[in-house]
Amino acid sequence: MLLTSVEVSEHESVLSLIKPNDGLGLCILEHCSSIHPIEPHKNAPSQPTSQNYISAMALDFQCSFQVPAFVTAIIAWLLSFAALLTPAWQVVYARELQQWIQSGLWMNCQTRPSGMYTCTYTFDESDFNFYTSAEIVNWRTPPFYAWQRRLLIVYLIGQFIAFISIVSFCCGLQPAGRRISAVVFIAAISIALCLHAGCTVVFTFFSQLVEYRFYHVSVSGIYEKHRGYSYYIEIFAVVFYFISLLFAIVHLITSKRLENRFSNPASSTASNAFKFSDRFVGTDPSGDYRQVESYYYPRPGSSASANLSAMDAYEARYASRALPPLPK
Incomplete structure (x- = not known):
C-alpha cells in the first residue's frame, strides 16, 4: 500500500489516491492542529509515540x-x-x-x-x-x-x-x-x-x-x-x-x-515541542479504507500558535469525516 503526502499549511487538507492490493481507496491526510484524535483500529500496528521519540532523543x-x-x-x-x-x-x-x-x-x-x-x-x-x-x-x-x-x-x-x-x-x-x-x-x-x-x-x-x-x-x-x-x-x-x-x-x-x-507535562518547552506522528487504521486486507491521524503543535511565535483558538473553530467545521466502506 502506497501513501503520498504533501506539505500543506495549517488550514488545508490534501486528498490523495492510494492503490491497495485489490482496489482503490481514499486517504485523507489532515495536516492541522487536531484536538480530537481519531482512535486507531484494533488491528493497526503500534507506532512509535512521542514519548518514545523523546526517550530516544534523551538517550542520544x-x-x-x-x-x-x-x-x-x-x-x-x-x-x-x-x-x-x-x-x-x-x-x-x-x-x-x-x-x-x-x-x-x-x-x-x-x-x-x-x-x-x-x-x-x-x-x-x-x-x-x-x-x-x-x-x-x-x-x-x-x-x-x-x-x-x-x-x-x-x-x-x-x-x-x-x-x-x-x-x-x-x-x-x-x-x-x-x-x-x-x-x-x-x-x-x-x-x-x-x-x-x-x-x-x-x-x-x-x-x-x-x-x-x-x-x-x-x-x-x-x-x-x-x-x-x-x-x-x-x-x-x-x-x-x-x-x-x-x-x-x-x-x-x-x-x-x-x-x-x-x-513535566506543564513544561512550556514540552508543550511547544514539535511532535508529529502518523497512525494508519484499516490496513488489513478486509479493511475498507485507511485513515491517517496527524498531530501538529505549532512552534512558539508562529502565526498558527497565535491563532490557535480560531483554528479550532475552523477545524471543527471542516474536519474530515469517516469515509463509507468501498463496495466489495
Missing part, C-alpha cells in the same frame, strides 16, 4: 557526553600504566661514569658505556638496601626508598578504582542501570583522580628534597636528578582523569534536566 543526548567521559578515562588509565611500567621518573647523566641513570618507583635502569642497557627492580626493602647492602653500592644504581613503594601501591589502587569506573560504563548500557552507572562512574573517577593527583604531588615534593634529588658517585661526583618522561606521562594521565570527570558530571546534570523537562 546522554551518550554524547558519556562516551567522551569513557574514552578519556580509558586514555588516562593506559597512560598511567605506561608511566608506572617505565623507570624514567628521575633521570640523571653521570659524566664520571658516562651513563644515563633512570630511577623509577620500582625499577632502576642505566646505560653502560658499551651501549648495554641494564635494569634492577625490587618490591621489598630487604632485596636492595642502599645502607646495608654493599652489592647495591658497587652496582652504582640508585637506592629504592620506602616512599617509592608506598606511592606505587597507592597508584595501583587508583588504577583498580578507575577500572571499576570503566566497568560501570559498560553496565550502564542497559536502560535500567543507566543512572546508577553514571553515579558510580563519577564516584570512581573522582577517587582515582584524587589518588593519582595526590601521589603525583607527593612525588614532586620528595623529588625536590636534597636526600633524593642528587645522585652520588664519589666525593666530587654529585649529579642532580631531573624528572623524566614517566613523570610527565603521569601528569597527562591526571589531566585526562580530570577531563573524564568533567564530562561525567556534565552528562549527569544534563540528563537529569532533560528528564525533568519532558516528564
Whole structure:
C-alpha cells in the first residue's frame, strides 16, 4: 500500500489516491492542529509515540557526553600504566661514569658505556638496601626508598578504582542501570583522580628534597636528578582523569534536566515541542479504507500558535469525516 503526502499549511487538507492490493481507496491526510484524535483500529500496528521519540532523543543526548567521559578515562588509565611500567621518573647523566641513570618507583635502569642497557627492580626493602647492602653500592644504581613503594601501591589502587569506573560504563548500557552507572562512574573517577593527583604531588615534593634529588658517585661526583618522561606521562594521565570527570558530571546534570523537562507535562518547552506522528487504521486486507491521524503543535511565535483558538473553530467545521466502506 502506497501513501503520498504533501506539505500543506495549517488550514488545508490534501486528498490523495492510494492503490491497495485489490482496489482503490481514499486517504485523507489532515495536516492541522487536531484536538480530537481519531482512535486507531484494533488491528493497526503500534507506532512509535512521542514519548518514545523523546526517550530516544534523551538517550542520544546522554551518550554524547558519556562516551567522551569513557574514552578519556580509558586514555588516562593506559597512560598511567605506561608511566608506572617505565623507570624514567628521575633521570640523571653521570659524566664520571658516562651513563644515563633512570630511577623509577620500582625499577632502576642505566646505560653502560658499551651501549648495554641494564635494569634492577625490587618490591621489598630487604632485596636492595642502599645502607646495608654493599652489592647495591658497587652496582652504582640508585637506592629504592620506602616512599617509592608506598606511592606505587597507592597508584595501583587508583588504577583498580578507575577500572571499576570503566566497568560501570559498560553496565550502564542497559536502560535500567543507566543512572546508577553514571553515579558510580563519577564516584570512581573522582577517587582515582584524587589518588593519582595526590601521589603525583607527593612525588614532586620528595623529588625536590636534597636526600633524593642528587645522585652520588664519589666525593666530587654529585649529579642532580631531573624528572623524566614517566613523570610527565603521569601528569597527562591526571589531566585526562580530570577531563573524564568533567564530562561525567556534565552528562549527569544534563540528563537529569532533560528528564525533568519532558516528564513535566506543564513544561512550556514540552508543550511547544514539535511532535508529529502518523497512525494508519484499516490496513488489513478486509479493511475498507485507511485513515491517517496527524498531530501538529505549532512552534512558539508562529502565526498558527497565535491563532490557535480560531483554528479550532475552523477545524471543527471542516474536519474530515469517516469515509463509507468501498463496495466489495
